[in-house]
Amino acid sequence: MNSAYAAAARLGVRVVYNAEVVGLSIRDGRFESATVRRPEGEAEIRAKSVVLAAGGFESNLEWLADVWGEAAKNFIVRGTPYNTGTVLRLMLDAGAEPVGDPAQCHAVAIDARAPKFDGGIVTRLDSIPLGIVVNKHGDRFYDEGEDYWPKCYAIWGRLVAQQPDQIAYSIVDSKVVDRFMPSVFPPIVAQTIRELAALINVPAGTLTSTVEGFNMAVRPGHFDHQALDDCRTEGLVPNKTHWAQRLDTPPLLAYPLRPGITFTYLGVKVDERARVVMKGGLADNIFAAGEIMAGNILGRGYVAGVGMTIGTVFGEIAGTHAAGVLEQ
Ligand SMILES: Cc1cc2nc3c(=O)[nH]c(=O)nc-3n(C[C@H](O)[C@H](O)[C@H](O)COP(=O)(O)OP(=O)(O)OC[C@H]3O[C@@H](n4cnc5c(N)ncnc54)[C@H](O)[C@@H]3O)c2cc1C
Numbered sequence: 001m002n003s004a005y006a007a008a009a010r011l012g013v014r015v016v017y018n019a020e021v022v023g024l025s026i027r028d029g030r031f032e033s034a035t036v037r038r039p040e041g042e043a044e045i046r047a048k049s050v051v052l053a054a055g056g057f058e059s060n061l062e063w064l065a066d067v068w069g070e071a072a073k074n075f076i077v078r079g080t081p082y083n084t085g086t087v088l089r090l091m092l093d094a095g096a097e098p099v100g101d102p103a104q105c106h107a108v109a110i111d112a113r114a115p116k117f118d119g120g121i122v123t124r125l126d127s128i129p130l131g132i133v134v135n136k137h138g139d140r141f142y143d144e145g146e147d148y149w150p151k152c153y154a155i156w157g158r159l160v161a162q163q164p165d166q167i168a169y170s171i172v173d174s175k176v177v178d179r180f181m182p183s184v185f186p187p188i189v190a191q192t193i194r195e196l197a198a199l200i201n202v203p204a205g206t207l208t209s210t211v212e213g214f215n216m217a218v219r220p221g222h223f224d225h226q227a228l229d230d231c232r233t234e235g236l237v238p239n240k241t242h243w244a245q246r247l248d249t250p251p252l253l254a255y256p257l258r259p260g261i262t263f264t265y266l267g268v269k270v271d272e273r274a275r276v277v278m279k280g281g282l283a284d285n286i287f288a289a290g291e292i293m294a295g296n297i298l299g300r301g302y303v304a305g306v307g308m309t310i311g312t313v314f315g316e317i318a319g320t321h322a323a324g325v326l327e328q
Contacts, residue, residue: 056264057085074166097269100295107157110260131172138206145242154302187253274318287318
């Protein structure tokens with residue numbers, strides 16, 4: 001980012017902070033100006049072309065509630081509080097073609113003790129594939145070893161969001177503690193399942209039978225965290241299909257999990273030049289990059305690194321073509 005800012009400074013680009021876009025003037029698919037709110041008052045900025053890169057609507061708790069209902073109140077926003085979807089909404093209201101499902105998003109399971117906004121990368125928990133995950137009733141609800149972690153970590157926020165009160169617990173035992181990134185908040189530690197159940201407020205009877213049932217279902221295999229190994233359970237609903245090892249080496253460790261929303265997939269439709277598609281045809285001089293158009297690439301699911309890739313690749317494409325408009 002420092003080198004990007006330095007390059008902008010060399011080109012004479014002025015960066016304005018504390019400036020919220022609250023209005024867009026678009027006539028017949030042509031951008032004319034943006035209304036910007038600053039501490040000293042509102043101003044209108046006119047331009048020959050514009051690149052929209054104002055993120056998704058992940059920080060807008062009311063918009064999330066429209067999609068997720070009551071569950072949204074328990075979401076934690078991993079990043080900036082400023083991605084409220086204002087520009088996305090302005091564009092959709094101005095007749096931009098929407099793309100992507102509002103309910104689809106990148107959401108990971110994060111430590112429930114994280115702050116409501118801006119907790120960042122450190123609140124993510126990567127213990128999930130190494131143990132079991134139970135909901136507040138003490139029941140497992142998904143295959144914790146479904147696939148390589150970078151391919152499936154981003155579905156766990158949605159999975160936790162679908163559980164009662166949007167809370168779950170990742171439980172591991174002491175033999176795997178060195179195999180995942182250290183947590184920023186300390187684990188809840190207990191010597192027995194009953195003791196752990198009391199500490200995390202989950203019914204002890206159910207948690208005991210969940211762990212015992214899991215342990216009995218584990219089949220012998222060769223544990224390999226770096227491969228889709230053959231350590232799996234048999235006869236469970238749901239089964240754990242890789243990295244299944246008995247929880248049998250105290251102390252037991254638990255981490256409370258909440259849905260941590262990273263970014264939403266609903267966006268404006270763009271063509272291959274990152275030009276926004278309006279209901280009546282292509283916009284003349286409006287381009288979009290990053291989360292605001294992520295739904296063109298991401299239908300559902302995620303692969304690690306794609307968020308930054310969309311921003312970088314379409315930032316370059318949008319910038320190039322927006323500059324091209326100036327030369328016309
Ligand atoms: C905690 C965390 C970890 C992540 N880890 C990864 C990772 O490891 N790999 C990866 O590929 N991706 C990761 N991502 C996702 C990636 O960071 C984002 O997808 C990417 O930064 C999006 O870029 P963007 O430019 O679209 O939006 P942003 O970088 O979010 O920028 C949008 C900007 O628009 C501003 N804005 C919003 N509304 C307005 C308005 N009305 N007026 C003016 N300004 C406005 C915001 O203040 C913000 O500065 C992570 C995200 C988070 C939050």
